[in-house]
Amino acid sequence: MTTVWRMMLLLLLQLLWQASASTARIAREGCPERCGDVEVPYPFGMGDGCFLQGFDVTCNSSFNPPKPFPGNGNIEALSISLDGHMKVNHFIAHDCYDKNGVRTQSNRPSIDLSQKPYKFSDARNKFVGIGCDAQAYVVDHDGKFATGCGSLCNNMSYVINGTCSGIGCCETSVPKGLRAFDIWLWSYSNHSGCWSFSPCSYAFLADLSFEFNASMFLSYDKVESLPVTLEWAVGNKTCEEARNDKDFACVAEHSECYNSTNGQGYRCNCSQGYEGNPYLEGGCQDVNECEDEAKNQCLYQCQNTQGSYSCVCQKGMKGDGRKDGTRCSSELPYLQMGLGTS
Numbered sequence: 001m002t003t004v005w006r007m008m009l010l011l012l013l014q015l016l017w018q019a020s021a022s023t024a025r026i027a028r029e030g031c032p033e034r035c036g037d038v039e040v041p042y043p044f045g046m047g048d049g050c051f052l053q054g055f056d057v058t059c060n061s062s063f064n065p066p067k068p069f070p071g072n073g074n075i076e077a078l079s080i081s082l083d084g085h086m087k088v089n090h091f092i093a094h095d096c097y098d099k100n101g102v103r104t105q106s107n108r109p110s111i112d113l114s115q116k117p118y119k120f121s122d123a124r125n126k127f128v129g130i131g132c133d134a135q136a137y138v139v140d141h142d143g144k145f146a147t148g149c150g151s152l153c154n155n156m157s158y159v160i161n162g163t164c165s166g167i168g169c170c171e172t173s174v175p176k177g178l179r180a181f182d183i184w185l186w187s188y189s190n191h192s193g194c195w196s197f198s199p200c201s202y203a204f205l206a207d208l209s210f211e212f213n214a215s216m217f218l219s220y221d222k223v224e225s226l227p228v229t230l231e232w233a234v235g236n237k238t239c240e241e242a243r244n245d246k247d248f249a250c251v252a253e254h255s256e257c258y259n260s261t262n263g264q265g266y267r268c269n270c271s272q273g274y275e276g277n278p279y280l281e282g283g284c285q286d287v288n289e290c291e292d293e294a295k296n297q298c299l300y301q302c303q304n305t306q307g308s309y310s311c312v313c314q315k316g317m318k319g320d321g322r323k324d325g326t327r328c329s330s331e332l333p334y335l336q337m338g339l340g341t342s
Contacts, residue, residue, distance in 0.1 A: 024285055026277050036065035041082055043234065043249060043279050052234065052249060052279070054117045071116060076225075082277060084232055084260070084267045085121065089225040093136070093183040096200035096221055101190035105200070105221065112141060112180040117232050119262050120178040124229040126208055129170045130216050131201030132159070132194035133187040136170070138205075141180040147172055148184075148203075154193045159214050168198070169212040174205060177263040233265025242266060252276070252283040254307065273307030297322045 026041040027033040031050035034040060035057065045051030046059050046068075057077065058069045068077045070086070078087040096105035113119070129136030129149050137148030149170035153159055159168035185203045198217040205228045234249045235242055239257035242248050250257045250268035255278035259266050270276055270284035277283035289295040289309040290302035298311035299321050311321030313328035320326045 024276050025280060025283070028280065032059070035059035035068035036063070038068050038077060038079060040068060040080060041277055041279075044080055054115075055232075070118070075111070078227055082279075083269075085124070086118065086230045086232055087227050088230055090205055090228040091225050092220065092223055093185040093203040094200060094221060095131075095134075095185045095187060095202075097187070097191040097195060098199070099195050101192045101195075103190070106185075108182055108184065109204075110141075110182045113230075114141075114180045116179075117234065117265065118179070118230040119232075120174055120205060121229040121231045122174045122176045122178070122262060124208055125174045125205050126171050126210070127174055127203070128164065128206050128210060128212075129185070129201065129203045130168070130212065130220065131187075131191070132168055132198035132217070133189060133191045134170070134201035134203070135184075135186050135188065136201070136203035137184040138175070138178070139182045139184055141182065145175065146184075147175060151201075152188065153198075156197055156214065161213050162211055164212045168214060168217070231260070231262050233260035233263070233267055235266065236264040237266065238264075239266045249279050251281050252278045253281075254284040271307065297324050299323055299328055 028042050043052035043055045046057050076089045080086050091109040132153040134151045137146050139146045149172045151170040153167050164171045183203050202220045254271045254274045268278035270278050274284040276285045288304045290304045296302050301312040303310045313321045317328040319328040
């Protein structure tokens with residue numbers, strides 16, 4: 001095969017790879033891939049036959065743009081990721097008083113995901129209480145546990161932005177495997193000692209990046225929800241137990257199974273060197289590392305292979321052509337030395 005024909009064949013293969021990559025599906029055949037601004041990848045789906053059991057999503061078109069809600073609930077999904085996470089809006093608990101100590105606003109958010117494949121992430125969330133007269137608790141639906149924190153202060157001089165150590169703001173970790181709970185919130189003295197600057201208390205689950213600011217004392221009575229992260233997993237078996245089941249979810253070639261680290265179940269992932277949706281047949285496709293310098297270690301020429309790549313030195317040089325390997329070195333000095341000796 002001549003050099004020209006070899007180059008044309010490589011170009012054709014490259015074009016075919018790019019075409020297949022650009023048409024890679026994230027949802028089942030014939031199923032919608034988006035609801036408004038949010039991608040909905042399988043095993044999630046909207047409509048009959050479009051989702052794995054428990055992963056149904058309702059696309060509410062009464063909003064503009066439409067908004068997705070897991071199941072038939074009222075928790076809005078902000079993003080759905082195949083790495084086992086879903087970001088949602090979760091409601092905030094409020095407890096507010098007037099200057100006479102009369103309660104003007106109060107609610108007790110409750111959530112139950114016990115029949116769904118979701119848990120609140122203990123690794124990405126924390127429980128936060130805000131206010132200068134606040135007792136905030138997460139209480140398990142079954143009464144098995146309660147955890148929380150308290151916050152007290154009688155003037156603003158002790159309140160420091162960015163800190164949440166119990167003065168104006170308190171926080172605690174989220175229990176592992178949390179699915180169903182109520183938020184209880186009440187005050188010690190109806191905010192009578194701090195009403196002028198902190199008339200309300202608030203409690204909620206929040207992302208670990210959440211940072212307290214004293215302005216929240218007077219602004220969060222208008223905030224209904226904040227983003228939190230759910231973790232999801234398939235079924236209640238380990239990979240080893242589920243691998244021989246007829247409904248085993250890791251169906252893509254070049255996919256791998258790994259166990260959930262937050263309770264029961266498993267997830268799927270494309271093998272190294274591949275990307276896409278491991279829950280769909282043909283969903284894991286080769287990554288062309290040569291298209292992105294950050295994905296390969298080649299000094300000069302990169303050649304893509306299935307699941308990997310190789311590096312080539314320039315003509316007249318030897319080595320593996322890798323920045324992290326033997327690199328490339330010229331053979332010419334050795335040739336010159338041989339000619340001089342002879």
